[in-house]
Amino acid sequence: MQQRDLANGKIWFNEALLSEDPLACFDIAYWQQQNRVIGSAQGRGTTWFVKGENTEMALRHYRRGGLFGKLIADSYWFTGWEKTRSFQEFNLLQKLHEQGVNVPAPIAARAIKSGLTYRADILQQKIPHSQDLVGLLSQQVLADDIWYRIGQTVAQMHRAQVNHTDLNSHNILLDEQQQVWLIDFDKCYQQTGEGWQQGNLARLLRSFNKEVTKRNIHFNQANWQILLEGYHTP
The missing domain is CATH 3.30.200 (Phosphorylase Kinase; domain 1)
Structure with a gap:
């Protein structure tokens, strides 16, 4: 820097x-x-x-x-x-x-x-040729391996001890190579311990459920369980 x-x-x-x-x-x-x-x-x-x-x-x-x-x-x-x-x-x-x-x-x-x-x-x-999950899920069903990699990416962020205070479905992107990206880290910070991590995941789940009601996106509990499998994989 x-x-x-x-x-x-x-x-x-x-x-x-x-x-x-x-x-x-x-x-x-x-x-x-x-x-x-x-x-x-x-x-x-x-x-x-x-x-x-x-x-x-x-x-x-x-x-x-x-x-x-x-x-x-x-x-x-x-x-x-x-x-x-x-x-x-x-x-x-x-x-x-x-x-x-x-x-x-x-x-x-x-x-x-x-x-x-x-x-x-x-x-x-700027992440080239990318779209947020809400835009994608409004149009299509995502494959299980993508949900799995979303979980892995969130876990990688948490292993870096970063608390994403606004982790939601709009702040996760998928590019044309199907890579998962996390964005919008304003007011986020590093935090010790692990207790806060479940709060990040709960916020993310609420955002998916909110978009199901608001935009009828393609999301269900099976998707969430696969995301969690990816998250908990070492």
Whole structure:
């Protein structure tokens, strides 16, 4: 991880993956001027997909959700550079990536301080030709071996002692090689012990059941049992 100090902020980046100027790469106008914006997705704000020299990337500005987010859209209380959400997500993704867990490679992160608060952005690998499980399960039945590998991937994350506080069916992707990927590690963290891991799994099961009711996705208890078999396989 390389660091660039700014007058009122910091940028962290992986120089092996980012050939572009770290000072400019968080400005969507920079990518638009070069005609390198390849798409976008709406969520809590807009995630922009851009074509870098080394890989396709996803650029996201950190925004608050819920009612509080309507009052204070994108400012966070500053308590130290390494406690900013952008640094923590970058750092956590780097640790998972180094341990072989299928997560987006972190490319760059930025935090800009203003008084007692800061704003933040992150640039990470875009998983090519991938779709989240909800989109896939709305259209088709997944093979048993995929469910098994989903369980294995979640277990691999847990062996790295990472608590994914928003593990749900939208945050698991499948690419065209049928590889399983985990995404959206904002506000996630490493945690000792094992007691919290069942909470992650319970949240994931609730999200599948919710989507069955909401979108009638192809999911049943047999799928879940195969996922658990994969999870518990050493």
